Amino acid sequence: MSPSKTGYLCSDNGHATDWHLVHIGGFATRGVGAICIEATSVLPNGRISPEDAGLWTDSQIEPLKRIVNFCHAQGTLVGVQLTHGGRKTSTFAPFVHLNAAKTRRATTWTASQQENGWPDDVIAPSAISFSKDYPNPKEMAEEDLTRVEDAFLAAVERCKKIGFDFIDIHGAHGYLLHEFVSSLSNTRTDQYGGSLENRIRYPLRITSSIRKAWQKPLFYRLSATDWAEGPEKDENGEWRQWGLEQSTILVGEIEKLGVDLVDVSTGGNWEKQSIPIGPGYQVPFAEALKKAHPKLVCSAVGLITSPKQAESYLQDGKTDVIFIAREFLRNPHWAMYAAQELGVAIKPANEYERAWMDVLAPKPAAEN
Known part of the structure; x- marks a missing residue:
């Protein structure tokens, strides 16, 4: 199960609640083999919204450990996606936005300080807002870069205490690490801006630090393209936007650092993105990166809804792993449904076994 922002229900400043236990635990009881918990910020100002999950203080350990222990008891692996939202925080x-729009007759996405936001503490590679409705970020100085890196490492230590089975570094969807790699959001003139080598420097710095501190499987989610208009390069050969060619280079550097899996998504960094959405629309990006780096495990996401569709991508060698999010939200029993559809047996939790044992049991041979 792919990480998905479904709750926005954390209490007391980034702490998981009983809602998260029931929500995540419910998938574990229904046969899901591995679950990645939603984007969890390493700093308070890295949350997308005030209601988001966090892992910047020790008091956030126990609520997550409770969830992990429950899922482990069902035989399910659990990981977490660590993130900083950058300019989209x-x-x-x-x-909440819908209610605010009604009461204030406003359409802005920015939460003010009076509304539990932190618009004066939004940071990014460059002082470029995502849109006019989003906060105006401050360009990160070296002390900001170090503070975020230290926060990632502190969160990793908490992950060890919680017992997570893997960590997924969020480098996609227009959040901080994605903002660094794309020239649409990074116009710095120091060692972290300009050339491709410079723009990928900070994400690689974070990844390298985490890899040294974390001995279990490490994933990296990236957006393989910004879906911006025009080619990746202009007529002078200068990069205009983030795309597959640059992603291929980044993935190669990530592989050298010892990342175990690249979770391939797209988009999220350009307000006017135009995405040709359809079944499996992001799979070709995973396939291209897999072809360029055949030894690296790649996963695919994006409108993968049917078991046979998912299985075909694996059998055709287009990807190694399937991450599913919204289809699980629509059908929490999807894993058992997939087993039925593909004619394989799984053993869900005993509480649900009776409902599925007949449809999953091998069919007797037809009589002559």
Whole structure:
């Protein structure tokens, strides 16, 4: 199960609640083999919204450990996606935004300090906002870069205490690490901006530090393209936007650092992105990166909804792993449904076994 922002229901400043236990634990009881918990910020100002999950203080350990222990008891592996949202932080959760738009007659996504936001503490590679409705970020100085790196490492130590089975570094969807690699959001003139080598320097710095501190499997989620208009390069050969060619180079550097899996997504960094959405629309990016780096494990996401569709991508060698998010939200029993559809046996939790044992049991041979 892919990480997905579904809750926006953390209490007391980034702490998981009983809602998260029931939500995540429910998938574990229904046969899901591995679950990646939603984007979890390493600093308070890295949350997308005030209601988001965090892992910047020790008091956040126990609520997550409770979830992990429950999932492990069901035989399910559990990981967490560590993130900093960069310029796309201090924004309303979707349901809060709708209410605010009604009461204030406003459409802005920015949560003010009075609304539990932190618009004056939004940081990014460059002082470029995502849109006019988002906060205006401050360009990160070296002390900011170090503070974020230290926060990632502190969160990794908490992951060890919690017992997570893997960590997924969030380098996609227009959040901080994605903002560094794309020239649409990074116009720095120091060692972290300009050339491709410079723009990928900070994400690689974070990844290298985490790899040295974390001995279990390490994933990296990236957006393989910004879906911006025009080619990746202009007529002078200068990079215009983030795309597959640059992603291929980044993935090669990530592989050298010992990352175990690249989780391939797209988009999220350009307000006017135009995405040709359709079944499996992001799979070709995973396939291309897999072809360029055949020894690296790649996963695919994006409108993968049917078991046979998912299995075909694996059998055709287009990807090694399938991450599914929204289809699990629509059908929490999807793993058992997939087993039925593909004619294989799984053993869900005993509480659900009776409902599925007949449809999953081998069919007797037809009589002559």
